[in-house]
Amino acid sequence: MKHYGDLYEQDMKWFEIINDLDTLPEEERIDRYRAELQKVEKSILRLTGDPLKLSSRRWEKSERTAEKVEYLLGRRYYLLSKMFEIHCSEAEVKRMESVNAHLYKLTCDMFSRTGRMYRNILDLPMDPKDDDLTVEGTLKYWGDSAQDVIHLEDDGFYGSDFTRMILINDTLQRDVKGDLGIISCLPFWNPGCGHKSSMSDAELDIDNHLDDGTTWAESWLRHPKLDHICMCYATHAVVTHQDYPIPDLLRMNTFEVKVDVTVQQISEQDGTRFFWWKNCSEQEFIEKFMHEAQSRPSGESLGEFVWRRGIEYFELEEVEESHRWLLKTFDKAPKMDCEEIKDRLQTDIISRLPDCRKDDSLAEDFLKEIRKIHRKLKGL
Secondary structure, eight states, X not given: OTTHHHHHHHHHHHHHHHHHGGGSOHHHHHHHHHHHHHHHHHHHHHHHOOTTSTTOOOGGGOHHHHHHHHHHHHHHHHXXXXXXXXXXXXHHHHHHHHHHHHHXXXXXXXXXXXXXXXHHHHXXXXXXXXXXXXXXXXXEEOOSSGGGBOOOTTHHHHTOOHHHHHHHHHHIIIIIXXXXXXXXXXXXXXXXXXXXXXXXXXXXXXSOOSOSSSOOOOGGGOOGGGTTSOOOHHXXXXXXXXXXXXXXXXXXXXXXXXXXXXXXXXXOTTOOBTTGGGTOOHHHHHHHHHHHHTTOOTTOOHHHHHHHHHHHHTTOOOOOGGGHHHHHHHHHOTTOOOHHHHHHHHHSOGGGSOOOTTOGGGHHHHHHHHHHHHHHHTTO
16 A cells, blocks of 8 residues: 555554553553553544444545554554453453354354355256356354444443444455455365265365364464463454454454355357367367457457457466566476466466567467467466
8 A cells, every 4th residue: 555654654653652651550551551542543433434324434445544544443453452461351251262162153154054055056967058156155244233243341441432443344354455254165166176065075175174173372362361262263363364352352243154156157259168268179279269350450450469369368468577587497397386487477478479460471370379378377
């Protein structure tokens, strides 16, 4: 983001000031944390408006505003985490046990429901026109309204406007940071994958290998009073990936387990199917582009059209001269398992192709070469 450097420098100075408070007596330190927390939250609300009102601003549409909100939420996260580290009451420990168990159960439900749905789909007769099948299970926090945040006995200790702040962070996660699930299950399917409903969860890639009995307690979750809890991955993700401090997590009330199924049929105007180039012959490959060239824009030669269409169709582009060493490295060791080298090769094949832009007779040679290189890149 454009203002990242300035905000980062401001944050470093702010963290130094907050950390200097560690020398104060505990009660005074908590008062200072609370006062700073409320100051930060007022700054956030000035940017976002009240999320509980329809008149709230669409702050998430502004890159600069969203960046400021994210950084202020980071400060709030730190202050609440410092306060929890000191406070961590018996009631909070019990609630953490309950919330962690609930998230683990929801995680198991999500994997189980995704597995059942995927196996049901695999047992259905597939339409020969189906090119793509996606079954995806996700676990997400549902933060739409005040009912999605609960109030607890120590709200007064923290002094946070938990409801509004949690909803604002949910908007940030959903509309700015990509709406990623807390945890998801996405079996990889393609027409040739060979998946059968009788296969094990591991074989179908629908097993929860993240929760293997080892705790995911990291960062602020590593508290002496919480050491007996085997933190599940979902708890870890909420606190360390989605930047909800532990006091927020204890108040997040509503979670969603969802399984989406998408079946796609993809075809072009001439009837060719998705990834048609995988199984076609060299002549069929050439004829497809030559047929399209018959309706090329007026004033464009055959060679110019074929060149432009081939480059844009397979999303190829020239890269900087400084990257050409990658090509040489790949050529010397073609079996190297290096995705970076393969990616550079894919984007810098233009110099290897017969230039048909000024010579129509090279159009077929261009198409033959582009097919050969593309198939090599895709391992065909």
